Amino acid sequence: MTTLLSKTSGEVKINGFDSEKDSSKVRKSVGIIFQNPSIDLNLSAEENIRFHTILYGIYPFSPAYSLMPESYKKKVQGLAKVLGLENDLFKPVKTFSGGMKRKLEILRSLTHEPKVLFLDEPTVGLDPLSRKSLWQYLKTVKKETRMTIFLTTHYLEEAEDADQVCIINHGKIVAEGSPSQIKKTLKTTYEKKYQGPSLEDAYLAIIGDSHE
Amino acid sequence: MSELNAILIIAYRDFLKLLRDRARIIISLIFPLLFIGILGGSLQANLSSDVGYDFLVFTFFGVIGQTLFSSTASGVISLIEDRQNDFSQEIFISPISRYSIVIGKIMGESLVSLVQLIGILIFGFIIGVPITLSGMLTLIPVFLIICLLGGAFGVLVLANLSQQRSANQVFPFIIFPQFFLAGVFSPIKVLPPFLDILSRLSPMRYAVDLIRGVYYWGKPEYSKVVLESPTYNILVIALMFLGFVTIGTYLFVKKERNR
DSSP, rough: OOOSSSSSSSEEEEETEETTTTTHHHHHHHHHHSSSOOTTTTHHHHHHHHHHHHHSSSOOOOOOGGGGGGHHHHHHHHHHHHHTTTTTTTSSSGGOOHHHHHHHHHHHHHTTOOOOEEESSSTOOEEEEEHHHHHHHHHHHHHHHEEEEEOOSOOGGGGGGGGEEEEETEEEEEEEEEEHHHHHHHHHHHTTTTSSSSSHHHHHHHHHHHOO | HHHHHHHHHHHHHHHHHHHHHHHHHHHHHHHHIIIIIIIIIHHHHHHHHTTTSHHHHHHHHHHHHHHHHHHHHHHTHHHHHHHTTTTTEEEHHHSHHHHHHHHHHHHHHHHHHHHHHHHHHHHHHHOOOOHHHHHHHHHHHHHHHHHHHHHHHHHHHHTTTTOOHHHHHHHHHHHHHHHHHSSSSOSSOOHHHHHHHHHHHHHHHHHHHHHHHHHHSSSTTHHOOOOOOHHHHHHHHHHHHHHHHHHHHHHHHHHHTTO
């Protein structure tokens, strides 16, 4: 979906563009946070961001922060403030904790104002505090920019607030709909096994069923 | 326009990385100095009177060609390292052409090689390689051409490797024989047919010969040292460059998508 790998079958459209024929337009409309941080550890946080904005053609090349346009500086400082990274912008990324790296990646991908933000298990390996603040931040961003967030996760409580949930088991979609819908249908089908009120319980019921 | 900016920033990143890695700068200087100083020096003392030209100068320009070629090639291969650190994903999901990525990487590593060359040139002045300022200036574009060829060669190698470890093992194996096939420190005017074919297949041969062709141009040693005319070498290098970049990028992109 993110144009990195070829599809196996069917058609993929992101923001109205075909992911194979219009891959460059698709890449412009999405931001991606991979499971493994994709930051250059040899550079500072700001250099990573600058690299990104120039790659995306938002600003022309410039070898130093001080030579970048005012609008760039304002944008970076603004985003850094929201994420609480404003004091670490010019520090080497090597010194960052896991949570800070995540935040930096999100900050970086927001600079090109994506329509869809892909998050591949963004909170894996984060401490509870970073996890909480990350989600708070993502919710604000979602509200402010009205962007779609596409999340894959194993922590199902993170999916409770989603508009649409899709449960995949062995590469096949086994349940689809809003969290409350999924819970509702399950209540009727799996009356005995399905006991708790959360998505996680629903998930366990479905997966358990397919294993039998 | 944005493709050009992207190429520039990819190249600039490599340059920044070099400046932050002091150990790499020092190591890159020691190796060529060993070759020129020890090998060139000993050959000079023992052979020079027989071949009829200054062996130290011969080796000096050979080592320059070899250094630029292999250091740019191995630099480009560092894209594998990026891939293992998952940084390449950041480059590969950006909306720029795959060719821009490869060209940017080649340019960046060329720049890195040229910076490393400064030390060798200073050493050349100290040991008294006879060269004029205008001679130096004509050589600068030649140096750049050789870096580009080395970079393109790196792309081709890169496209066929998947891990840094295999790169570390394979790379010396494909570079080291070229030292001798390209005549970096040994004359290859006369070679047995089998070695002659291999030598003509070695991209480094054309790089080294081009430098010598330009340096010895108009000098009495020209016919004794140089194998082919600079025009011929440039032509071969241009064809190799285009071939390597096109095939290399194609294979590399294909492999990335089907990973």
